[in-house]
Amino acid sequence: MKCKPNHKPFNMGISLWLVPSAKDARRLSTIMRARQDEYPNFPFSYPTFDPHITLASCPSSSAPSLSMIRAAIPKFEHGLFVKFKSVEIGTHFFRSVYTTIAPLPALSALHEEVHAKLGIEARTPLFPHMSLCYIDDRDALLGERDKFLQELKDGGKIKEADDGSGVSLNCGDLAGDWMDGFQATEIWVANCDGPVEGWKIVDKVPLI
Numbered sequence: 093m094k095c096k097p098n099h100k101p102f103n104m105g106i107s108l109w110l111v112p113s114a115k116d117a118r119r120l121s122t123i124m125r126a127r128q129d130e131y132p133n134f135p136f137s138y139p140t141f142d143p144h145i146t147l148a149s150c151p152s153s154s155a156p157s158l159s160m161i162r163a164a165i166p167k168f169e170h171g172l173f174v175k176f177k178s179v180e181i182g183t184h185f186f187r188s189v190y191t192t193i194a195p196l197p198a199l200s201a202l203h204e205e206v207h208a209k210l211g212i213e214a215r216t217p218l219f220p221h222m223s224l225c226y227i228d229d230r231d232a233l234l235g236e237r238d239k240f241l242q243e244l245k246d247g248g249k250i251k252e253a254d255d256g257s258g259v260s261l262n263c264g265d266l267a268g269d270w271m272d273g274f275q276a277t278e279i280w281v282a283n284c285d286g287p288v289e290g291w292k293i294v295d296k297v298p299l300i
Contacts, residue, residue, distance in 0.1 A: 104284035106155040106294075108165075108206065109144035110174065110199075110220075112274040117143050119263035119271060124224050126243045134236065136228035137188075139288035144280065145174065145193060145222050147203060150212045152285055158295050161281055164209035168299050171277035172198055176259050179224070179250055181237045184217075188227035189240050193220035194258060194273075226288060 112120060120143045131138050150156075156164075175194040182188055193199070199220055207214050227236050244250050249262045251270065260272040281295040 101286045101290075102284065102288065103152075103286075105149055105151040105153075107149040107282045107284050108147040108161065109142070109280040109282055110147050110172070110202075110276045111142065111144045111278055111280050112174075112276060116271065116274045119269060120261070120274075122263045123244065123249060123261050126225075126247065126249065127240055134228070134231050137226065137231045137236065139226055141223075141226070141288050141291065142280075142293075143222055143224075144282075145220050145276075146216050147219075147279060148206050148210065148212060149215045149284075150210075152283065154212075156210050156212070158281065160210065161295070162297050164206050165279055165297050165299070166202065166205060168198070171275045171299050172202065173273060173275055174199065174220075174222075175273040176222075176261065176271070177257075178259055179241065179244065179261075181241055182218070185226050185228060187218060187221065187223060188225050188232065188237050190218070190221045190223045191259070191261070192218070193222060195220060 111117065124143065127138070173196070175196060177192040177194045179189065179191050182190055203214070203216070203219060225240055227240065231237075247262075251260045251262065253259065253272070258272055260270040263269045263271055277299050279297045279299060280293050281297065283292045283294050285291075
């Protein structure tokens with residue numbers, strides 16, 4: 093994939109991503125592209141990336157082998173359900189606007205188990221969350237993160253549950269294609285060194 097010329101490289105190491113199905117990823121991409129008409133105005137923002145929840149991360153130089161990573165990931169009978177809790181504006185490029193995820197017991201246990209088995213320190217700020225966009229700090233100072241969230245609200249893309257327990261995202265047209273979460277059946281191992289659009293998926297580990 094050709095990277096946008098002004099997108100700087102990041103040395104984020106090896107990350108384990110909890111991901112939606114291909115179908116749900118396509119649905120979520122409609123949310124993530126909320127301001128795609130504005131992309132030409134923001135050469136340092138809005139790189140393309142796959143929706144994911146970062147489960148674990150470590151420097152490439154000290155990353156466990158793929159066989160060790162595979163052995164550390166448990167199986168689930170039906171995969172792992174991920175529930176959206178809220179949509180928030182962050183203060184970091186990688187947490188520009190994101191969906192917080194309900195810390196359900198199975199997800200929290202998976203997070204702890206993977207780190208324990210791999211013997212690595214948890215480096216997953218605001219876990220669990222799923223970023224919807226990456227916006228450069230320079231553009232954020234001009235209000236671009238706020239504008240992204242406002243675009244979702246104005247477009248009827250966010251609906252809070254009546255009991256306040258979570259949110260749903262409208263991934264379709266006016267008729268609505270609402271998602272209040274997704275069933276994760278895979279963990280991807282991603283090499284996140286370099287520009288975002290150059291990140292590479294080096295393995296896909298089934299959860300079922």
